[in-house]
Amino acid sequence: MxxxxxxxxxxxxxxxxxxxxxxxxxxxxxxxxxxxxxxxxxxxxxxxxxxxxxxxxxxxxxxxxxxxxxxxxxxxxxxxxxxxxxxxxxxxxxxxxxxxxxxxxxxxxxTRDPATGITYGPLKRYFLINLIQMNPEPILNSIYNRASWLCSKSFFVVVMVCICWAFVELFSQWGHFTRDVENIYSDSLSWLIWHYPVILTSIAFHELGHALSCRHYKVKVNDFGIGVYLLLATGWVRPVQKNWSKLTDGQRAITILMGPIASLLYAAVGILIWRLSEPNTAINSMAVVMVVASSLSLIPTLLPIFNGDTYLALTEYFEQPRLRQRSVKYCRDKLRGRAPEVIENEALLYWSVCVATFIGWILAWWGVALMVKRVIG
The missing domain is CATH 3.90.930.60 (Outer Surface Protein A; domain 3)
Structure with a gap:
């Protein structure tokens, strides 16, 4: 050139x-x-x-x-x-x-995504509080060198059995559990004492699941963070894209899946503590919040309207990086009469993602508004 x-x-x-x-x-x-x-x-x-x-x-x-x-x-x-x-x-x-x-x-x-027009940059700049942001490689290497069995197939089987047992036990005692939830969350705001510590440690477990599985496949992770954005806690792990893209489809799927699995394990520990602790004690209240808060914090990453695990899995499955942005841009240009020609399946995918995104965002912000109203009202 x-x-x-x-x-x-x-x-x-x-x-x-x-x-x-x-x-x-x-x-x-x-x-x-x-x-x-x-x-x-x-x-x-x-x-x-x-x-x-x-x-x-x-x-x-x-x-x-x-x-x-x-x-x-x-x-x-x-x-x-x-x-x-x-x-x-x-x-x-x-x-x-x-x-x-x-x-x-x-x-x-x-300050906004050029493909979606959603102005979230200034909000993130002023309202995102970074509690932890670090290069996790030394910690990951230390954990993996001392306990590589955490990434073994046998340990995964044990974890899945424990998770299944815990949730079977929870649903068998559902009436008892819901009464405890109502007592803790309705009587006072004392649950807030446990809420953010539980949420943040749950997110740490979730992101550690992603990061440790990346380490197992020799993919370097160069950024690990946990923060609070408005009322919502959030976390992230950024592997080196060059290394991560070299993994097989199955290996990439495992690195995505290990985050939710770690969150479910955290909730299972909460169920165990709830069953073993005395009712109406501080540790019993903590266990209930562990189950409720960690389960609720898992929902956003499983909803494809957010940049979470499900959305990442969809971009990998359809081989469409920035799928949401592409979809919104295509639909916007189509309505203006200047969208590029795409194959029929892609057009259907773009419309589906765009419509689902807007409906999801409306429902999400409506839910946040209800939560704020409940806390302050």
Whole structure:
């Protein structure tokens, strides 16, 4: 590739602050092809982009110290392309708008997903409280080296038997359990003492299930976090996409499944404590909250309207990255009379996902409103 464009030097560029490539972005090839694009994920707004390899390398030349002239020279030496000042300015403007490059003193980055138009970036920036955010590799290696049996098939069978037994026991005592739930959640707000500690530890177990299964398959996990977004606790694990995409379909399915399995195991422990503890005691109340809160916290990740385990499984099954965004964009463009032609099955998939997403979001926010009303009213 050779772009021949005349360089027009402009002294004014030296009076302007230089752009810098963001090193906190998560990057990786979209597939194993040597010509694959680079996927870039912005942790500030959960938006992902794709750049060509040359574009990506060119973006990394912006280090906050180089002028357009310097970058042009580096591009010529390293990438064997000639890029004019005008082209570099346009390229910088585009990447600053996307948030891939930043300029000191200037606001950059999208505050809403360009495919859906849902403005959630500012809310996340101001209302997401990061309680834990770390590179979990040292901890994962320590756990796996000392207890690799946690990832064995025999241990998985034992876990599933325990989960099944616990929930059979729960449903056999359903009347007793529902009375305890009513007493704890109706009489006072004392359940709030246990609620967030239980939710957060449940999420930690859930994400650890994902992370440890990734470690078992030698997939590096470079980000592990737990936070509170408005009234909702949330968690995340980000494996290195390049390594994760090399797993077989079955192995990827297992890494997705291990999160919900860990959450169910956590709830099963709560059921066991509830059955063994004395009624109307603090530990009995904690056990009830463990079962209720951890089960409820599992629901969002199982609903495909959220970026959870079920949604990830759907994108893998249909081989459609950013399935929800593609669906909303297709339906919006179709209603405007300018949607691209797609095969019939894809059109049906896009419409189904789009309609289900909007219905799901309405129901979800209605549920949140009812919960807030119950707490404050």
């Amino acid at each position: 050779n772009i021949e464009i005349e360089l027009n030097l402009n002294k004014a560029e030296f009076d302007q602050p230089f752009a810098t490539y963001r090193t906190d972005l998560s990057c990786g090839p979209t597939d194993d092809s040597p010509h694959s694009k680079i996927s870039i994920h912005d942790p500030n707004n959960d938006i992902s982009f794709e750049l060509g390899r040359i574009e990506f390398t060119l973006a990394q030349l912006f280090n906050g110290q180089r002028s357009f002239t310097d970058i042009s020279q580096c591009a010529k030496e390293q990438l064997r392309i000639n890029v004019s000042e005008a082209k570099l300015k346009a390229f910088q403007h585009k990447l600053v708008h996307l948030g891939i490059l930043v300029i000191e003193g200037q606001q950059s980055g999208l």
